[in-house]
Amino acid sequence: MELLVNGTMMHLSDNIKTVSDVIDYFTADRPAVVVEHNGNILTKESHSTVNIKDGDKIELVNFVGGG
Amino acid sequence: MEQRYSRQILFSPIGTEGQRKLRQTHLLIIGAGALGTSIAEMFTRAGAGKITIADRDYVEWSNLQRQQLYTEEDAQNRTPKAIALKEKLEAINRDVRIEAHVTDVTPRILEEFVGGVDLMLDATDNFDIRMVMNDISQKHSIPWIYGAVVGSYGISYTIIPGETPCLHCMMEQIPLGGLTCDTAGIISPIVQLVTAHQAAEGLKILTGNRDALREKLISFDLWSNQYSSIDVQRLKNDSCSSCGASPSYPFLDYENQTRTAVLCGRDTVQIRPSSKHKPDLKRTAEDLSPLGEVEQNPFLLSFSTDANRLVLFQDGRVLVHGTSDVSEARSLYHRYFG
Numbered sequence: 180m181e182l183l184v185n186g187t188m189m190h191l192s193d194n195i196k197t198v199s200d201v202i203d204y205f206t207a208d209r210p211a212v213v214v215e216h217n218g219n220i221l222t223k224e225s226h227s228t229v230n231i232k233d234g235d236k237i238e239l240v241n242f243v244g245g246g
Numbered sequence: 247m248e249q250r251y252s253r254q255i256l257f258s259p260i261g262t263e264g265q266r267k268l269r270q271t272h273l274l275i276i277g278a279g280a281l282g283t284s285i286a287e288m289f290t291r292a293g294a295g296k297i298t299i300a301d302r303d304y305v306e307w308s309n310l311q312r313q314q315l316y317t318e319e320d321a322q323n324r325t326p327k328a329i330a331l332k333e334k335l336e337a338i339n340r341d342v343r344i345e346a347h348v349t350d351v352t353p354r355i356l357e358e359f360v361g362g363v364d365l366m367l368d369a370t371d372n373f374d375i376r377m378v379m380n381d382i383s384q385k386h387s388i389p390w391i392y393g394a395v396v397g398s399y400g401i402s403y404t405i406i407p408g409e410t411p412c413l414h415c416m417m418e419q420i421p422l423g424g425l426t427c428d429t430a431g432i433i434s435p436i437v438q439l440v441t442a443h444q445a446a447e448g449l450k451i452l453t454g455n456r457d458a459l460r461e462k463l464i465s466f467d468l469w470s471n472q473y474s475s476i477d478v479q480r481l482k483n484d485s486c487s488s489c490g491a492s493p494s495y496p497f498l499d500y501e502n503q504t505r506t507a508v509l510c511g512r513d514t515v516q517i518r519p520s521s522k523h524k525p526d527l528k529r530t531a532e533d534l535s536p537l538g539e540v541e542q543n544p545f546l547l548s549f550s551t552d553a554n555r556l557v558l559f560q561d562g563r564v565l566v567h568g569t570s571d572v573s574e575a576r577s578l579y580h581r582y583f584g
Contacts, residue, residue, distance in 0.1 A: 185472045215476045238474045240465045245396040246281045246371040
């Protein structure tokens with residue numbers, strides 16, 4: 180499956196079905212994340228229920244703490 | 247004054263009126279590391295009225311690569327960052343009142359600092375204190391601007407009480423470790439990119455240009471060349487315990503919870519004693535000198551043994567260097583400071 184993640188086209192395994200799977204794939208060690216899916220901001224509760232399909236556009240924003 | 251600020255006044259959204267407003271403002275910057283020094287310098291040059299700076303740490307050699315204004319002399323003397331920064335800022339613009347506090351910022355202390363403050367700027371290195379800032383911002387209706395960096399990645403968001411989602415809405419809970427201790431290191435340009443966004447948003451707020459606020463959560467990675475700007479308004483949560491309809495400000499109880507903190511990427515643990523008793527640095531130095539090497543300046547005492555270095559501040563806090571293990575740090579603390 181091809182996804183546009185943070186502006187870069189990426190090839191991901193077809194095992195990745197939901198937004199939660201995408202988050203786990205890219206940010207395993209960073210649980211604090213905001214996700215925009217095809218232009219829509221998602222609440223945390225919907226991460227595991229929103230399915231993704233070929234060509235979707237995902238923005239992942241990690242909250243980091245350094246300063 | 248006109249000449250000093252002439253180029254900023256020529257910028258029409260600010261103009262004479264915006265400059266006059268800026269002159270009346272009081273900013274609070276929490277943290278005087280990479281983000282804090284950069285933000286403080288910009289607002290000092292821009293002509294803010296008063297800047298209060300709070301930081302718990304002192305200057306080290308590893309800071310000089312990115313923490314602007316600090317010098318080798320500051321690192322040599324282990325000058326507390328707030329003190330070193332105040333000195334540099336006053337040399338840049340004596341018209342700006344700079345108030346420096348060498349302290350760990352707790353809810354109680356932040357409550358004391360926010361009187362008369364128009365804007366809080368986040369230059370901290372951990373989420374514990376950011377969540378406290380977030381609750382204080384909501385409780386006192388003071389905007390604050392989140393900013394953070396790690397590696398080549400940075401993020402910022404402007405939080406306006408009553409309008410935007412707050413940090414608690416967006417994060418829901420404080421992440422457990424891993425995020426702030428930047429084993430990934432950090433490069434200086436990402437600091438400047440984040441502080442440029444924080445300071446621009448701050449200038450808009452303080453010069454009466456709120457209409458120009460960005461209203462987006464932005465993030466960027468200067469190494470992998472990724473830029474993102476997203477509208478998070480939908481995340482504003484009416485049942486949020488920090489900014490919702492019936493707020494309880496849960497993070498203001500923090501004072502009773504956290505007594506130790508592992509400092510960002512430093513192999514260091516901070517211990518903040520519950521007692522408000524201030525230590526006698528001179529006497530402590532005399533007590534410790536038979537046991538190891540003791541160095542002292544007016545603000546702190548540094549005590550080194552073969553394996554560890556402990557630094558005692560005037561406010562009673564101790565930094566235990568050479569460990570990230572909180573219980574080992576506590577044990578060393580109690581061994582030498584009772």
